[in-house]
Amino acid sequence: MLKGRAIRFGDDISTDLIISGRHMHLRSNLPELAKHALEDVDQDFTTRVRPGDVVVAGRNFGLGSSREHAAIVIKMNGVSMVIAKSIARIFFRNAINIGLPVLITDTDTISEGDEIEVDLSSGTLSNLTTGNKVNFSKLPSVMLQILEEGGLVQYVKKFGDFKV
Amino acid sequence: MKKTLAEKILSYKSGVDSKAGDIVIVPIDKVYAHDVSGPLAIRRFRESGFKKLAHPEATIFFLDHAVPSPRQELANDQKFIRTFVQEQGCPLSEINEGVCHQIAVEKWVRPSDIVCGGDSHTPTAGGLCAFATGMGSTDIAVAMALGKTWLRVPESLLVKITGQFSPTVHAKDLALHIIGLLSAEGATYKALEFGGDTTRTMTMSQRFTLANMSVEAGAKAGLFPADGVTKDYLEAHGRGDSYLELFPDPDAVYERVIEIEAQKLVPLVAQPHTVDNVISVSEVEGTRIDQVFIGSCTNGRLEDLAITARILQGKKRHSQTRLIIVPASRGVYQEAMAKGYITTFIDAGAAVVNPGCAACAGVHEGILGNSEVCLSTTNRNFKGRMGNPESFVYLASPATAAASAITGKITNPEKFMA
Numbered sequence: 308m309l310k311g312r313a314i315r316f317g318d319d320i321s322t323d324l325i326i327s328g329r330h331m332h333l334r335s336n337l338p339e340l341a342k343h344a345l346e347d348v349d350q351d352f353t354t355r356v357r358p359g360d361v362v363v364a365g366r367n368f369g370l371g372s373s374r375e376h377a378a379i380v381i382k383m384n385g386v387s388m389v390i391a392k393s394i395a396r397i398f399f400r401n402a403i404n405i406g407l408p409v410l411i412t413d414t415d416t417i418s419e420g421d422e423i424e425v426d427l428s429s430g431t432l433s434n435l436t437t438g439n440k441v442n443f444s445k446l447p448s449v450m451l452q453i454l455e456e457g458g459l460v461q462y463v464k465k466f467g468d469f470k471v
Numbered sequence: 472m473k474k475t476l477a478e479k480i481l482s483y484k485s486g487v488d489s490k491a492g493d494i495v496i497v498p499i500d501k502v503y504a505h506d507v508s509g510p511l512a513i514r515r516f517r518e519s520g521f522k523k524l525a526h527p528e529a530t531i532f533f534l535d536h537a538v539p540s541p542r543q544e545l546a547n548d549q550k551f552i553r554t555f556v557q558e559q560g561c562p563l564s565e566i567n568e569g570v571c572h573q574i575a576v577e578k579w580v581r582p583s584d585i586v587c588g589g590d591s592h593t594p595t596a597g598g599l600c601a602f603a604t605g606m607g608s609t610d611i612a613v614a615m616a617l618g619k620t621w622l623r624v625p626e627s628l629l630v631k632i633t634g635q636f637s638p639t640v641h642a643k644d645l646a647l648h649i650i651g652l653l654s655a656e657g658a659t660y661k662a663l664e665f666g667g668d669t670t671r672t673m674t675m676s677q678r679f680t681l682a683n684m685s686v687e688a689g690a691k692a693g694l695f696p697a698d699g700v701t702k703d704y705l706e707a708h709g710r711g712d713s714y715l716e717l718f719p720d721p722d723a724v725y726e727r728v729i730e731i732e733a734q735k736l737v738p739l740v741a742q743p744h745t746v747d748n749v750i751s752v753s754e755v756e757g758t759r760i761d762q763v764f765i766g767s768c769t770n771g772r773l774e775d776l777a778i779t780a781r782i783l784q785g786k787k788r789h790s791q792t793r794l795i796i797v798p799a800s801r802g803v804y805q806e807a808m809a810k811g812y813i814t815t816f817i818d819a820g821a822a823v824v825n826p827g828c829a830a831c832a833g834v835h836e837g838i839l840g841n842s843e844v845c846l847s848t849t850n851r852n853f854k855g856r857m858g859n860p861e862s863f864v865y866l867a868s869p870a871t872a873a874a875s876a877i878t879g880k881i882t883n884p885e886k887f888m889a
Contacts, residue, residue, distance in 0.1 A: 323851070324855065328855070329834070329855070329859070331545065332537075332544035334510065335548055347855050366656060370689070370853075371851060373590055373593075374607070375511060375607030378607070397605055400610065401607035404610060459609045460609060463613055463617075471496055
């Protein structure tokens with residue numbers, strides 16, 4: 308069960324918006340890099356985000372680059388989950404790989420500040436503020452397993468190989 | 472039977488008769504990373520407890536995003552990579568060589584290869600009928616260590632092209648047309664497969680442009696069949712023995728078929744700030760341009776420089792418009808020099824820059840000022856992409872870019888192609 312307060316974003320939040328190429332020199336200094344997360348969309352994001360918050364977005368979240376750093380800086384700011392109407396595939400896979408739950412479902416009825424509760428294993432999302440409940444497609448089992456272990460590094464350390 | 476190119480390659484490589492939707496484990500033929508994705512991949516490799524690469528001869532590190540290094544942090548990242556490649560005995564493509572995807576297709580990739588690259592434009596190699604897909608650093612680390620990865624076999628969208636292009640229309644215009652039709656997420660999780668009679672006549676350079684841009688519609692891979700054109704390319708690059716003919720089955724099942732008549736296409740641009748914000752050049756003709764950028768893994772090949780040189784021959788860039796030209800690889804640079812293109816570019820007032828990504832990813836070599844507008848042959852125009860969120864990027868073909876450099880405004884290349 309994952310629970311958190313929604314922080315809303317719109318459509319087309321690209322990896323360039325999540326973490327710009329002009330900060331490329333900070334990539335080997337992740338704490339410093341994380342201070343710039345989403346600054347070109349919301350310059351107050353890193354100051355107002357609280358641990359456990361949920362990033363809720365519209366269409367095509369994470370479109371663009373394969374930079375894993377996009378998922379990393381979101382997680383490092385304490386975000387517990389990313390929920391969007393659609394998510395670009397490399398971002399999706401990267402998020403799972405670093406143990407950041409991602410899910411795809413209609414987010415139109417989720418507003419800024421709503422309290423969201425998600426059960427990944429049963430595939431249900433409850434908006435505790437509005438009372439709305441939706442089902443969502445569950446992840447392929449290999450992704451669920453990776454997520455359960457906390458990420459791909461942990462998964463591979465435990466199993467040594469892919470179990471599919 | 473009934474297999475798309477994606478299903479064929481993934482079935483063959485996994486050893487399991489697979490169809491779209493299946494999860495397979497595949498051995499990886501080539502895995503690579505660059506100076507941005509590489510350092511994190513190396514750290515994850517070590518964090519995971521791995522000591523040795525599964526196939527050092529097929530694991531390549533490329534320095535291309537910040538070359539030569541513009542600052543000490545990036546220099547240290549590159550140093551970190553050099554130490555690792557020394558220790559592991561795997562190839563390193565140094566600061567003078569150029570863009571990873573361009574070198575990958577020049578020197579490394581073979582038809583039916585599974586290629587995993589730590590860069591979203593890895594699908595460029597799909598032009599050679601390789602299942603080439605982009606991944607993040609952790610996936611790359613594990614791919615390097617285990618020599619395999621898991622993949623969901625994608626559904627395929629068939630882009631069927633017939634007819635002949637008009638002289639002012641290029642592969643980039645076709646790519647933008649497709650992305651405009653599909654939207655930036657129209658092919659998410661899918662493979663884009665290119666077919667139709669016209670596909671068979673496309674040069675490898677054009678195929679690379681289309682495969683490369685597939686990512687901008689969200690695709691996992693962009694695939695062309697391996698045919699005579701592929702064979703000639705491989706032979707010209709010393710890998711003729713790796714050729715194998717590869718076509719989809721005639722009864723392959725596609726999620727969607729998009730039919731395009733080439734003669735109906737016109738020069739296009741992608742307006743700021745998304746790649747699917749596509750409009751004809753005529754509708755934005757006259758828009759002032761501060762900088763023109765010609766290069767990148769999308770359009771930095773000899774053919775792209777050839778049309779640029781043809782248009783710029785004997786002409787100069789507009790006095791109020793900067794022109795930056797970047798050959799995608801050392802090989803392209805040398806060939807362009809031999810053909811006199813570089814002289815033409817310099818005479819026209821271009822800043823000819825060493826092979827690499829340059830300004831494409833917003834790191835260096837052409838970052839924009841506030842409110843500035845760049846017309847670029849690159850693949851992305853997101854807000855902040857070229858290093859400044861207060862700037863604007865239009866995407867176009869090399870012909871449109873060259874024409875616009877002369878007039879200082881977005882210009883239809885027909886004006887300079889008699």
